[in-house]
Amino acid sequence: MNHAVIPAPARFEAGDRQGFAFRPGTTVAYADAPIAPLVERFCAQVTRRTGLRLTPAPGRRPPDEPSVTIELSAAHEPGGLPAPAGLSPDGGDPAAEHYLLVIEDGRVVLRAAEPAGVARGLTTLLQLVASGTEEFRVPAVRILDGPRYAWRGLSLDVARTFFTVEEIRRVIDLLELYKLNVLHLHLTDDQAWPLAVGRPAAGPEPGTPFYRDEDLRDLVGYAADRFVTIVPEVDTPGHTAALLGLRPDLKSGRNEVEYEFLPGHRRRAVWLDPELPATFELMEQVLAGVAAIFPGPYLHIGADEPRGMPDEDYVSYVRRLRRLVGVLGKQPLGWQESARAGLGLDDVVQLWLTGIDLPASAPPHVRAQVEAELTLARRDAEAAAEASVPVIASPLGHCYLDVPYADPPADADADTDVEADAGQADRYGRLGLRIYAPKTLAESFRWEPAETLGPGRAAQIAGVEAAIWAETISGFDDLSFLLLPRLPGVAHRAWSDPRHGDWAGHRDRLARHGRLWAQDSLTYFRAASVDWA
Numbered sequence: 334m335n336h337a338v339i340p341a342p343a344r345f346e347a348g349d350r351q352g353f354a355f356r357p358g359t360t361v362a363y364a365d366a367p368i369a370p371l372v373e374r375f376c377a378q379v380t381r382r383t384g385l386r387l388t389p390a391p392g393r394r395p396p397d398e399p400s401v402t403i404e405l406s407a408a409h410e411p412g413g414l415p416a417p418a419g420l421s422p423d424g425g426d427p428a429a430e431h432y433l434l435v436i437e438d439g440r441v442v443l444r445a446a447e448p449a450g451v452a453r454g455l456t457t458l459l460q461l462v463a464s465g466t467e468e469f470r471v472p473a474v475r476i477l478d479g480p481r482y483a484w485r486g487l488s489l490d491v492a493r494t495f496f497t498v499e500e501i502r503r504v505i506d507l508l509e510l511y512k513l514n515v516l517h518l519h520l521t522d523d524q525a526w527p528l529a530v531g532r533p534a535a536g537p538e539p540g541t542p543f544y545r546d547e548d549l550r551d552l553v554g555y556a557a558d559r560f561v562t563i564v565p566e567v568d569t570p571g572h573t574a575a576l577l578g579l580r581p582d583l584k585s586g587r588n589e590v591e592y593e594f595l596p597g598h599r600r601r602a603v604w605l606d607p608e609l610p611a612t613f614e615l616m617e618q619v620l621a622g623v624a625a626i627f628p629g630p631y632l633h634i635g636a637d638e639p640r641g642m643p644d645e646d647y648v649s650y651v652r653r654l655r656r657l658v659g660v661l662g663k664q665p666l667g668w669q670e671s672a673r674a675g676l677g678l679d680d681v682v683q684l685w686l687t688g689i690d691l692p693a694s695a696p697p698h699v700r701a702q703v704e705a706e707l708t709l710a711r712r713d714a715e716a717a718a719e720a721s722v723p724v725i726a727s728p729l730g731h732c733y734l735d736v737p738y739a740d741p742p743a744d745a746d747a748d749t750d751v752e753a754d755a756g757q758a759d760r761y762g763r764l765g766l767r768i769y770a771p772k773t774l775a776e777s778f779r780w781e782p783a784e785t786l787g788p789g790r791a792a793q794i795a796g797v798e799a800a801i802w803a804e805t806i807s808g809f810d811d812l813s814f815l816l817l818p819r820l821p822g823v824a825h826r827a828w829s830d831p832r833h834g835d836w837a838g839h840r841d842r843l844a845r846h847g848r849l850w851a852q853d854s855l856t857y858f859r860a861a862s863v864d865w866a
């Protein structure tokens with residue numbers, strides 16, 4: 334397959350006829366009112382990226398001149414695509430994302446049964462137009478496409494670093510560009526509680542950034558327009574130091590502890606105490622507030638790393654919290670550790686800790702500690718497997734975008750200015766958590782989601798999520814440096830047929846995406862392993 338579409342389409346047949354050349358004024362004809370906003374956005378994007386002005390033509394039959402035609406109707410293709418596997422994040426039919434795109438003899442025809450499919454097809458067309466070297470020519474091709482997994486996401490940590498609504502919109506744009514349909518917002522952590530709900534009545538201390546309810550609603554709408562569902566995560570009972578700081582009434586006298594992290598190394602941890610009535614009074618309010626903002630069917634309860642918390646308290650806390658989520662009409666989703674509380678039919682688990690490569694310099698006592706955590710994590714994974722619950726695959730070694738890059742940076746060249754080169758060197762040295770051994774792009778890319786839970790468990794994999802944690806990040810350019818170029822690789826694993834999974838093919842497609850990111854003024858890691866166009 335010689336094209337630059339990421340994720341690679343399910344079926345891509347290059348034609349031997351003439352392709353299509355976009356020109357100023359090229360018509361984009363469509364008859365169905367519901368897709369008008371999609372067509373308008375596509376035309377605006379083409380203009381922004383290429384300078385070409387297209388002409389959206391509503392309610393029109395395709396004209397005689399060369400044109401793009403968009404039809405909202407079933408594809409009726411012989412030997413259609415298999416149904417997507419896993420959970421649909423908005424509760425809809427994941428086959429709605431299927432589309433057929435035919436480019437030949439000076440015409441482009443895009444057909445899909447639902448607006449979601451039209452949107453995905455337009456993204457493909459946009460990549461073809463804007464990543465090409467030959468000016469605005471797209472090759473003759475027949476693409477029949479749809480996702481492998483229904484749930485394809487990115488988890489974004491907005492607690493360790495605050496990102497503005499405008500910055501989160503740019504992340505959503507990136508999700509749309511790679512056909513990802515979930516923005517999992519890791520809203521709270523030890524470092525911050527940037528929500529209005531849960532704070533004392535006086536409101537936030539001046540100067541502390543936080544999201545107003547209307548900010549979050551704005552993001553929900555912006556995402557929905559791009560067929561992205563926001564899944565909110567309120568992380569408890571651990572990772573709650575910020576909340577306890579705001580709400581001293583949640584201190585029970587035993588839930589701020591020092592525990593032995595490593596022999597001879599003590600750390601502080603806090604957890605929400607299920608024995609304290611104030612805990613659930615507050616959490617009921619918080620979950621109700623969050624559920625009222627985010628209309629999607631899933632609510633993420635976090636529940637990772639309950640350090641220093643007695644097991645029986647963790648179990649009773651998580652069970653009670655899941656019930657609260659259920660009462661609100663939502664389905665709870667939790668990190669792997671939540672399996673310790675037992676799993677029922679309605680539970681969904683997000684698997685992350687399947688292995689850790691430590692840097693060669695890691696001392697033996699750190700190795701011992703990590704080994705102990707991995708033993709617990711494996712037990713959690715087995716519990717999830719045995720309970721047959723749906724599992725979102727986020728294996729750290731392949732999905733955690735805060736693993737430092739191991740590829741050397743590309744040599745500075747005449748194309749990049751001195752300042753940009755200095756920025757590359759600075760970010761390369763500073764970003765990513767040093768507790769992990771650095772990984773090359775190729776190593777991160779090589780994995781098979783269906784094997785995440787072990788042999789014979791492919792059917793349980795409900796989707797794929799990348800995760801970006803923000804401990805080392807201090808601004809949007811840092812964030813995009815860690816998202817790019819790895820995020821498109823995770824999107825590829827989530828969407829594409831594993832038969833199109835070789836690194837060399839992906840790497841060559843990736844090389845042409847630097848242009849798309851530059852069009853968006855996005856900072857990305859210019860790895861030497863990719864021959865950037």
Ligand code: TNX
Pocket residue numbers: 637638668685733735766802803804
């Ligand atoms: C583990 S993944 C965490 C996060 C850290 C991350 C760093 C998970 C559920 N918990 O709190 O930020 O590692 O990679």
